Amino acid sequence: MIGKIKKKLLPSKLLEVISAPNLCPICNRNIPASQKDAHHLIPKSKGGKSTEYLHRICHKQIHALFNENELAKTFNTAESLKNHPDMQNFINWVKAKPDTFYEKTAKSFRIKK
Secondary structure, three states: OHHHHHHHHHHHHHHHHHHOOOEOOOOOOEOOHHHEEEEEOOOHHHOOOOEEEEEHHHHHHHHHHOOHHHHHHOOOOHHHHHHOHHHHHHHHHHOOOOOOOOOOOOOOOOOOO
C-alpha cells in the first residue's frame, strides 16, 4: 500500500521541484536553464563536495576574482562572496540585466598564477 502512495506522490513532487524558480544566491535573480551552472563552494581540488546553482555569469565572475585557495579558506559561502567589495560592484551591475544576460568575464589582475 505504501508503495502505491509513493508512486502517486512522486510525479507531483517532481513537478514542484522542476517548476520552482531557481534563484541565484549571488545576484538573487531567477536562473534560466540555459544559464545554470553548479558551483562547488569549496573547490573539488580542496575536498569540496557540495554545490549550489548560480547564473553562469556569476559563476565565471567568482572564478575570475578568486583563486582556489581563497575560495576554500575564505569565500566558501554565498554570503562571504556577496560581501566582498569586487563582488558587490559586480552584483550591482548585473542585477539590472535580464536573467538570460551573459557576457565573457575577464580574469582579474589581482589573481597571482
